[in-house]
Amino acid sequence: MKALLLSAYAAASHRFWADGLEQAFPEIDWQRLELPPRHFQWRVRGNPLMWRLANHAVLEQSFDLVVATSMVDLATLVGLCPSLAQARKVVYFHENQFAFPRSSRQVLRPEPMMVNLYAALAADVVVFNSAYNRDSLVAGARDFLSRMPDRLPLEPWLSRLAAHAHVLPVPLPDQAVRPAGRGRRIVWNHRWEYDKNPEAFFAALERLVAEGIDFEVAVMGQQFRDRPAVFDTARAWLGERIVCWGEQPAADYAAMLDAADIVVSTTDHEFQGLAIMEAVNRGCLPLVPDRLCFPDYYPDACRYPGDVESLVARLRGWLTDPASRPPLPDARQWQWPAWRSAYGEVLGLRPRPDTA
Structure with missing residues (x-):
């Protein structure tokens, strides 16, 4: 299987997750594109353009699987690079912009929220790292979209998203667990x-x-x-x-x-x-x-x-x-051995003979 791994804002936890995926599934031929975790507004809205101009040769390849973080504007990227449309598309939500607290100096910007929604709509499989993440996105999106000037039939899609999305945490490496400390x-x-x-x-x-x-x-x-x-x-x-x-x-x-x-x-x-x-x-x-x-x-x-x-x-x-x-x-x-099978399912892999 040939896979494209996309991270539009490669913060430490996002890199940790991406590294873990590549290490847990060495049988997949991974190609990884990511953008540095700075200039958030430019990254979240401009990632399809940045990759289309800088990584055109990569995006024109044939992939079986595309795994993207929720900050990737996957819908626009697939529109710009139609060869990606045939791949299985998995979107992973480390967070969602509907439940992100704003400081007193920040104003509400609808663009990051819409990128989250377009990514979910463009995906074949949607994954959240916690039930709270899933539920807060659905509740926040329901409130946000109710302000649209046209009353679109959005509720059926949000209900399906909540029912069919997977909840898989970012796993920890497989390592020995230390006993509890008793100090201060x-x-x-x-x-x-x-x-x-x-x-x-x-x-x-x-x-x-x-x-x-x-x-x-x-x-x-x-x-x-x-x-x-x-x-x-x-x-x-x-x-x-x-x-x-x-x-x-x-x-x-x-x-x-x-x-x-x-x-x-x-x-x-x-x-x-x-x-x-x-x-x-x-x-x-x-x-x-x-x-x-x-x-x-x-x-x-x-x-x-x-x-x-x-x-x-x-x-x-x-x-x-x-x-x-x-x-x-x-x-x-929370370690990878407990979650590898579930991740393999959402990635579209068949179980290995030793886990079948």
């Missing part, structure tokens, strides 16, 4: 941006400091030029409690997760949460808000109602009484 080291390993709600995380730590509760903290994750000011102020008052600060090389990042005990999320935006899953795989007990994608993946004992007060209460209990901590979720359920 807390890790934050998310993007340093407003939608991850770092203010709530540091507000909870400030309460723990005021109560005299002993802990250490490792604050990692991808950084950008424009980052929330709370990181700089928190670094000053956390002082010697900090064991790691800032983005880390891969080996150092993994070692820090191995040495940590609790991983926390306070996010307002998450469709799967690979950073939390990676930390759980390395022995960190997750503490995540009871919203977004997290009920899809974590038991009640690892979720808090979502407010700072509840987060402080749960951390206080876990730090002062380690025996009260719940069991570590089994990360093997």
Whole structure:
């Protein structure tokens, strides 16, 4: 099978997924085109033109399979490159633009939402990384499209999309799962941006400091030029409690997760949460808000109602009484061996003889 893998905004989690696909299915002859994760509006709207002009020879080849992220304007690309029309077309939604929170400086732009919808319409198979991602797209699209000046019969299509779409998370590599840590080291390993709600995380730590509760903290994750000011102020008052600060090389990042005990999320935006899953795989007990994608993946004992007060209460209990901590979720359920067969089905592969 010859396959074209398209990623229009190749952020870290998207590259992680694409690398995993190629490694999990070496029997497929992969050709990969991707665009750097910057200039979002240009990427999401201009990717067919960029690829058509820069990669014309590749797109004119004959492919059995096209796998694209939801930021790829697949409908336009197939129109510009009709040779792709005969391939099996799979669109993978890492996220959807209908449920993406906007900062106070952002305005609603319909173009990225329409690209999501056109990609889904052009696909033979639509895949989401969580039920929350699927459901929030359908609900958001229903509200968005109700504003159109013509009352189109969209509800049957949205209902079919919800019923027939697949839910397959981005899998983790096949590796040994570390046992749970029982110490007092807390890790934050998310993007340093407003939608991850770092203010709530540091507000909870400030309460723990005021109560005299002993802990250490490792604050990692991808950084950008424009980052929330709370990181700089928190670094000053956390002082010697900090064991790691800032983005880390891969080996150092993994070692820090191995040495940590609790991983926390306070996010307002998450469709799967690979950073939390990676930390759980390395022995960190997750503490995540009871919203977004997290009920899809974590038991009640690892979720808090979502407010700072509840987060402080749960951390206080876990730090002062380690025996009260719940069991570590089994990360093997998120690794490639658990999902290869389901991915093979959506890609149109026949089962291998050893899995038939």
